[in-house]
Amino acid sequence: MKISTSWPSLLATMTWLSGARADNPIVQDIYTADPAPLVYGDRVYLFTGHDEDNATTYDMRDWRLFSSADMVNWQHHASPMSLATFTWASDRAWAGQVIARNDKFYYYVPVRHSGGRMAIGVGVSDSVTGPYEDAIGGPLVENGEIDPTVFIDDDGQAYLYWGNPNLWYAKLNEDMISLSGGATQVELTTEGFGTREGNPDRNTTFEEGPWIYKRNGIYYLVYAANCCAEDIRYSTGPSATGPWTYGGLIMAAEGASFTNHPGLVDFKGGSYFFYHNGALPGGSGFTRSVAEESFAYNTDGSIPLIPMTTGGPSQVGYLDPYVRQEAETMAWSVGIETEDCSEGGLNVCWINEGDYIKVKGVDFGAGAASYAASVASALAGGEIELRIGSIDGTLIGTCSVPSTGGWQSWETVTCSVEDAAEVQDLFLVFRGNGSDPLFNIDWWQFS
Numbered sequence: 444m445k446i447s448t449s450w451p452s453l454l455a456t457m458t459w460l461s462g463a464r465a466d467n468p469i470v471q472d473i474y475t476a477d478p479a480p481l482v483y484g485d486r487v488y489l490f491t492g493h494d495e496d497n498a499t500t501y502d503m504r505d506w507r508l509f510s511s512a513d514m515v516n517w518q519h520h521a522s523p524m525s526l527a528t529f530t531w532a533s534d535r536a537w538a539g540q541v542i543a544r545n546d547k548f549y550y551y552v553p554v555r556h557s558g559g560r561m562a563i564g565v566g567v568s569d570s571v572t573g574p575y576e577d578a579i580g581g582p583l584v585e586n587g588e589i590d591p592t593v594f595i596d597d598d599g600q601a602y603l604y605w606g607n608p609n610l611w612y613a614k615l616n617e618d619m620i621s622l623s624g625g626a627t628q629v630e631l632t633t634e635g636f637g638t639r640e641g642n643p644d645r646n647t648t649f650e651e652g653p654w655i656y657k658r659n660g661i662y663y664l665v666y667a668a669n670c671c672a673e674d675i676r677y678s679t680g681p682s683a684t685g686p687w688t689y690g691g692l693i694m695a696a697e698g699a700s701f702t703n704h705p706g707l708v709d710f711k712g713g714s715y716f717f718y719h720n721g722a723l724p725g726g727s728g729f730t731r732s733v734a735e736e737s738f739a740y741n742t743d744g745s746i747p748l749i750p751m752t753t754g755g756p757s758q759v760g761y762l763d764p765y766v767r768q769e770a771e772t773m774a775w776s777v778g779i780e781t782e783d784c785s786e787g788g789l790n791v792c793w794i795n796e797g798d799y800i801k802v803k804g805v806d807f808g809a810g811a812a813s814y815a816a817s818v819a820s821a822l823a824g825g826e827i828e829l830r831i832g833s834i835d836g837t838l839i840g841t842c843s844v845p846s847t848g849g850w851q852s853w854e855t856v857t858c859s860v861e862d863a864a865e866v867q868d869l870f871l872v873f874r875g876n877g878s879d880p881l882f883n884i885d886w887w888q889f890s
């Protein structure tokens with residue numbers, strides 16, 4: 444999605460972007476949906492669905508992945524899995540979740556069985572970032588319902604929950620790719636899932652998108668509730684199979700998307716709630732964007748009401764500019780896109796005059812003396828302005844980017860840097876002539 448550089452000035456007039464922090468939604472260059480965060484090592488890996496540009500119905504063909512060590516700067520990764528992974532599936536790359544076990548990663552997703560009904564497939568990979576392969580060669584579950592969530596209890600038993608309009612669970616064998624026994628339908632009682640008004644066919648608030656986990660001895664089932672628009676509610680229980688007790692509203696229906704979808708994790712001492720809305724330009728129920736909020740559980744374990752914000756969480760740990768940073772690591776961007784890079788991973792592309800990338804909370808320490816970046820250009824190239832604080836903040840350096848003879852012909856350029864010390868928000872502001880793309884960037888590093 445090529446968002447015009449003019450849209451921030453339009454949005455600047457809106458109060459929701461007027462604060463110093465405006466890092467929601469997390470991804471600005473494509474539409475993302477159905478967040479599924481996974482804490483692994485010292486990072487949060489955020490798996491999402493992907494709404495195609497200009498979609499007017501669900502048009503979802505692959506899944507996307509982003510990761511962060513500080514909850515504000517997100518590295519974009521190559522797509523970990525797509526519909527093509529499941530040769531038996533035709534469409535609807537919908538809401539999934541990844542879990543780690545047996546030194547592997549398992550990605551449970553709903554897709555439509557070719558010519559048939561919705562089913563749940565499972566991808567497997569040796570690496571959290573994928574690529575994921577079809578673990579079975581066919582559906583793990585097929586009952587026309589969607590939105591798998593997966594959880595491994597303290598005793599090692601894994602559970603898969605899913606469903607819309609019903610709610611189901613099954614135990615997974617230790618191989619994570621077969622069921623232990625059959626599927627059980629959860630009885631949707633108003634004690635367990637609250638009362639829905641005005642829909643005699645669905646008298647509880649449960650709609651879809653369950654997210655199961657355990658925290659401090661309490662089992663949580665968070666889900667998209669009511670319809671439409673959906674809000675987010677939750678239930679708690681004494682075991683992974685309930686019985687469930689309705690807990691209340693977490694996030695009200697708001698934000699220009701008629702669906703929402705929860706994903707919750709604890710990371711570096713904080714609690715985080717991921718969801719989606721239609722906050723990007725062109726946003727709607729079919730062109731959604733994933734966002735995040737930090738929150739604190741109440742002392743009894745209940746979850747407070749969490750409003751959608753454009754600020755998002757505070758940063759947990761600063762970014763080190765003295766190690767190689769992928770250019771596709773950012774808190775915010777305007778105008779750029781990402782693509783598969785011949786050197787591996789992704790590179791930033793479709794850079795035009797005035798586009799920029801914001802990297803938040805960069806710890807320059809005593810000071811930086813120079814900047815290096817790996818760049819490529821089939822056309823004229825341009826300049827990378829290094830600015831502090833804002834897109835027109837203090838200029839600490841300017842790097843010239845030559846034509847390198849190809850969009851994947853990489854050269855390292857360097858430039859000197861002055862007045863960069865302590866913790867700063869870094870803006871890479873791209874300059875050049877004309878309307879053609881200027882250059883690509885793979886990575887950068889200060890010294």
Ligand code: FUB
Pocket residue numbers: 476477492501503537538553589590651652667702703704
């Ligand atoms: O993204 C497609 C579907 O919309 C998901 O599977 C649901 O949870 C809803 O978000």
